[in-house]
Amino acid sequence: MSVFDLVILGGGSGGYACALRSAQLGLNVALIEADKLGGTCLHRGCIPTKALLHSGEIADGARDAAHFGVNAQFLSMDMPAVNSYKDGVISKLHKGLQGLVKSRNITYIEGHGKLVAKDTIEVNGQRITGKNIILATGSYARSLPGLEIDGVKVMTSDHATKLDYVPKSVIVLGGGVIGSEFASVWKSFGSDVTIIEGLPHLVPLEDESSSKQLERAFRKRGINFELGTRFKSHEVKADGVTVTLEDGKTFTAEILLVAVGRGPVSANLGYEDQGITMDRGYVLVDDKCRTNVPGIWAVGDLIPTLQLAHVGFAEGILVAEEIAGLNPRAINYDGIPRVTYSEPEVASVGLTTAIAKERGYDVVELNYDLAGNGKAQILRTAGSIKLVAQKDGPVLGIHMVGARVGELLAEAELIFNWEASAADVAPLIHAHPTLSEAMGEAHMALAGKPLHAHG
Numbered sequence: 318m319s320v321f322d323l324v325i326l327g328g329g330s331g332g333y334a335c336a337l338r339s340a341q342l343g344l345n346v347a348l349i350e351a352d353k354l355g356g357t358c359l360h361r362g363c364i365p366t367k368a369l370l371h372s373g374e375i376a377d378g379a380r381d382a383a384h385f386g387v388n389a390q391f392l393s394m395d396m397p398a399v400n401s402y403k404d405g406v407i408s409k410l411h412k413g414l415q416g417l418v419k420s421r422n423i424t425y426i427e428g429h430g431k432l433v434a435k436d437t438i439e440v441n442g443q444r445i446t447g448k449n450i451i452l453a454t455g456s457y458a459r460s461l462p463g464l465e466i467d468g469v470k471v472m473t474s475d476h477a478t479k480l481d482y483v484p485k486s487v488i489v490l491g492g493g494v495i496g497s498e499f500a501s502v503w504k505s506f507g508s509d510v511t512i513i514e515g516l517p518h519l520v521p522l523e524d525e526s527s528s529k530q531l532e533r534a535f536r537k538r539g540i541n542f543e544l545g546t547r548f549k550s551h552e553v554k555a556d557g558v559t560v561t562l563e564d565g566k567t568f569t570a571e572i573l574l575v576a577v578g579r580g581p582v583s584a585n586l587g588y589e590d591q592g593i594t595m596d597r598g599y600v601l602v603d604d605k606c607r608t609n610v611p612g613i614w615a616v617g618d619l620i621p622t623l624q625l626a627h628v629g630f631a632e633g634i635l636v637a638e639e640i641a642g643l644n645p646r647a648i649n650y651d652g653i654p655r656v657t658y659s660e661p662e663v664a665s666v667g668l669t670t671a672i673a674k675e676r677g678y679d680v681v682e683l684n685y686d687l688a689g690n691g692k693a694q695i696l697r698t699a700g701s702i703k704l705v706a707q708k709d710g711p712v713l714g715i716h717m718v719g720a721r722v723g724e725l726l727a728e729a730e731l732i733f734n735w736e737a738s739a740a741d742v743a744p745l746i747h748a749h750p751t752l753s754e755a756m757g758e759a760h761m762a763l764a765g766k767p768l769h770a771h772g
């Protein structure tokens with residue numbers, strides 16, 4: 318068998334992006350996938366959760382219809398129909414991706430691979446050799462010691478994305494992105510929801526002001542949460558699950574979702590045997606995603622960078638371009654857009670106030686309340702755009718809360734990554750009435766010329 322330029326282990330966001338870009342650059346690529354092309358994001362992550370959130374948005378729209386003068390009524394969720402809509406989206410994207418991989422002449426191999434030499438993956442009893450090996454085996458949903466996942470009463474997001482009924486009540490363990498998104502979905506579907514988060518805030522990696530606004534909005538929606546308190550034990554009974562916290566409080570619900578983070582898929586895959594440096598199961602890499610072993614690279618959730626699909630895409634493309642000799646620029650991880658797609662959404666790029674101060678910047682802040690934005694009033698959403706900037710310098714971070722603010726990230730990302738100052742952005746004209754106007758207004762205000770804001 319011929320020697321490939323790249324042999325990629327794992328066909329999720331990181332692996333397939335690397336395969337597509339390498340093939341585009343004329344390289345000879347083998348892509349090995351044990352399960353389904355598209356990985357976590359397409360089959361159990363980004364896409365199914367966003368489809369569920371959209372069904373939830375429509376349910377909320379029906380509940381609120383009278384406010385907008387529409388005679389409609391929310392009756393109930395039809396979960397088989399929700400799942401068929403969601404699975405239809407996944408299946409269409411899956412087919413499209415399969416077609417794309419085929420059209421680029423990538424050698425696609427189905428099977429569970431293992432690294433057996435520095436340049437070889439063994440799969441289905443066959444040895445596939447490459448000048449470069451790219452490890453892209455992704456991540457799995459973690460649990461806590463003693464917290465056994467049965468997939469029925471105690472589940473992870475893998476099970477929750479496929480649930481065929483609306484639970485009466487849910488405990489969500491973990492108030493990060495995944496926990497907050499499921500809490501939002503289930504509340505919209507009609508469940509009683511309680512989130513338990515060990516840190517002092519929901520979405521704790523976000524700017525504290527965003528976390529507080531999300532908490533306020535969730536409280537208003539009737540989503541309960543316990544913050545700064547940790548899980549101690551649980552008991553599964555025929556009719557539900559009881560969780561006891563370290564502070565002695567107990568909660569009972571029909572199901573428990575464990576959303577305490579994701580760990581790297583790297584056990585028994587031969588990585589350590591080939592001398593690859595690892596840390597707690599993560600493969601360590603340099604700023605071009607090279608491991609310490611020449612010719613072996615790693616991308617996506619397997620390495621300790623932000624666990625996001627678009628980070629996997631960017632890392633996969635980076636590796637392809639580096640191998641092709643294009644000498645691409647290393648990724649600036651501060652400039653990666655982040656969204657929690659709950660209702661309301663939380664979106665950000667760049668530094669939080671706390672991190673900017675830690676890094677020694679002379680920080681100025683501007684908070685533009687969406688109450689001053691026409692479109693936000695039309696949509697009946699509350700929230701804000703907060704700018705963190707260096708005094709007389711560039712914008713260092715943009716933090717947003719509100720319906721649909723994830724869509725504003727494209728501009729926020731350009732502002733941050735082009736190191737624009739408020740004065741650079743203020744003259745740009747934003748269409749009226751759009752939510753994006755709030756982005757313009759925030760920068761106008763920070764540049765000292767507020768329009769629809771008090772100066």
Ligand SMILES: Cc1cc2nc3c(=O)[nH]c(=O)nc-3n(C[C@H](O)[C@H](O)[C@H](O)COP(=O)(O)OP(=O)(O)OC[C@H]3O[C@@H](n4cnc5c(N)ncnc54)[C@H](O)[C@@H]3O)c2cc1C
Pocket residue numbers: 326327328329330331332333349350351352353354355356357358359361362363364366428429430431453454455456474495582586616617618619624625626627628629658
């Ligand atoms: C519920 C949920 C919601 C999410 N929502 C978002 C979102 O909205 N936006 C976002 O950006 N990110 C989101 N993510 C994160 C995103 O899904 C991941 O960051 C992304 O999938 C990582 O891509 P990856 O290629 O590193 O790994 P994965 O997508 O996990 O792919 C790894 C692939 O490798 C395969 N594999 C593993 N071991 C082997 C082996 N030995 N041989 C062959 N194949 C193997 C697996 O079958 C898998 O297909 C979400 C995740 C979850 C769980």
